[in-house]
């Protein structure tokens with residue numbers, strides 16, 4: 001994902017004001033398989049990649065939303081950092097892809113973004129992206145409830161990015177990417193895929 005993608009997604013995020021405080025925890029549907037490998041970080045950082053090398057990613061036992069561990073991500077001052085995972089999908093479309101995750105953050109920079117980016121690549125080459133970020137100083141776990149994408153073509157893959165984003169572009173005039181580091185925790189990242197149900201047949205007149 002390049003910075004233009006991030007900037008576009010941040011614009012989407014700006015337009016969408018999540019009412020995440022007190023949001024209900026999404027209930028997994030019966031039989032739904034979570035396609036995220038180690039989405040609960042109970043197996044350390046297995047399945048996830050980190051960029052850049054200056055980012056500090058660690059399995060954290062102090063804070064966990066589910067189980068006993070989470071991912072703790074800390075960036076170098078003013079340097080955007082991310083963990084990500086690419087999920088290959090084999091389900092023929094149309095499908096409904098549902099996402100949810102939990103995040104918390106600590107830090108002093110009100111402009112740096114901590115969030116999660118879900119990017120769906122469909123077989124026809126189209127791309128759908130969904131970005132959700134939590135405000136600075138969010139100390140409690142917050143969830144975006146569940147976001148659903150409908151993909152009419154076969155969905156090829158889903159990329160999941162867990163991000164601390166602090167490029168100069170998101171700072172007001174006169175302010176630079178922070179002189180401080182942000183720390184964020186991620187847990188219970190879930191991606192499920194289901195066949196889209198056909199609409200009920202119209203009753204005869």
Ligand SMILES: [Ca+2]
Pocket residue numbers: 040041042064065066067068069070187188
């Ligand atoms: Ca966990």
